[in-house]
Amino acid sequence: MTNGTTRREFLGTLAAFSLFPLEHEKPDLLLHNGHIVTMNPAEPFAEAVAMARGRFFAVGKNADILNLAAPGVRKMDLAGKTVLPGFIDAHSHPADAGLMHLRMVDCDLRSISAIQAALRERAAKTPAGEWVLGFKYDDTKTEDGRPLSIADLDAAVPDHPVHIQHRGGHTSYSNSLAFRKAGIDEKTPDPPGGKIDRDPATGKLSGRVAESANTYFEKAIPHNFTRDDHREGVKLISKMLAKTGITSAHEAQGTPDDLRAYQDARDSGDLLFRAYCLINYRYIDAMIAAGTRTGLGDEWVRVGAMKLVCDGSISERTARLSAPYEGRPNDFGILVMTEEELYTYGRKAHLAGWQIGTHANGDVGIDTTLRVYERLQKESPRHDPRFRLEHCTIINDDLIARIKALGAIPTPFSTYVYYHGEKMRYYGAERLNHMFALRTFLDAGIRATQASDYPPGEFIPMMALQSEVTRTDTKGNVWGPKQKITVEEAIRVGTINGAYASYEENLKGSIEVGKLADLVVLGRDPLKENPSTLVTIPVERTMAGGRWTFES
């Protein structure tokens, strides 16, 4: 024991040595002179940290950690910067988003003319007649105060079919050539469950279609992604996530293609975040037949829960509610799968040792999902099943008691209040106090996570902190102030709670000896920041497994 080493630090070092045989392990990197917020309750703050082979080797005071330095070891002076554990996004769609960013125009722009310019630029690089595709368009976020029209798109790109998906994913906007290629004209009737928008005066196509009418375009647009494209998509989104401090993401709607893409990207050195891959229920038979279950894999790519979908969406107002949407007295939203279907798939997965994650937004959707989980546990009790409630947006006291009793894990949208605040008025002020209900979850001892649902939601962890702490949107409107949490709680939600949701709380989520060396270095300290500027805190560096995945 060196001078100045406390007993606890010495024991911490012993723990490291018990994981790594002493004769083989020396730290290969030291970070010192930092303000390290560990999220380890036994040692909440530290000045320095040593890494060996991708894991934390020692955590403590500058002098003690620097004492561990053998000659030639890499040392970095953090100059007082704040370090947090790497962020874990517990519900996102990175593989799909990566492909979209690879092939499509990002239409998250603030004016119709900016969108037109971006489309024109892409068309100039695209052979005539081939599709120009866009995504992340949001009609509520352009300064024009009106949606994109078919004339806007024809003016920007006349010689290529243009098709743009709305950020929420349920509506799309196209130019005249795209409508012709999709086989739609003014006389085409609305398909069941869909709508082809027309000018009420002239009957001419407006450019927008909704819900099942999108399938006309889906059929007309060639989907020719190669295995390499999938890997490239993961590579691209890896860089985007790493830049914001994310070191792990739970892929919320994984397919075998996605699982392979993550493995391909890992093998080529392009995977910069750890992927916990939930598997769409349509593949569960094949996955079970192959002998796989939740947890298979390694610390970079792991098979996650089976994913089911119970009800609709919050941003596009199709979540199933017990009381109707504001101003729409007969609209209670929709249920996507029946309770019996959820049970049938759920039982199969539950008996085969799978974790289950069910998309459930509205209070009726959550109630239905909990009933299925309760039944599964009653009929076939399993130790520590960690049932997940994807989104789990609108809650009440009864649901909270049942979530607590089951030990279920909600993954509420982290950035919606800040980023999509203007869409929240459809829920009414009172209901907003029961939405994205982190205060209620944490007070009840429920381990809710940080979750973006990107692309529909933004994934920036600093935005999640601001959204959760202030419950305030970009225009200064406050939505559901009773659900505010503290910055420290928001960090916990975004780190160790995310690790728990994938059964990895002993592997990551805090800066602790023996855990994976995943961390983020920030330009300012979120614990001292004015909550209304948390989103502006710069991410300077991100590390996953002892390797810098982003350096500013």
Ligand SMILES: [Zn+2]
């Ligand atoms: Zn999702």
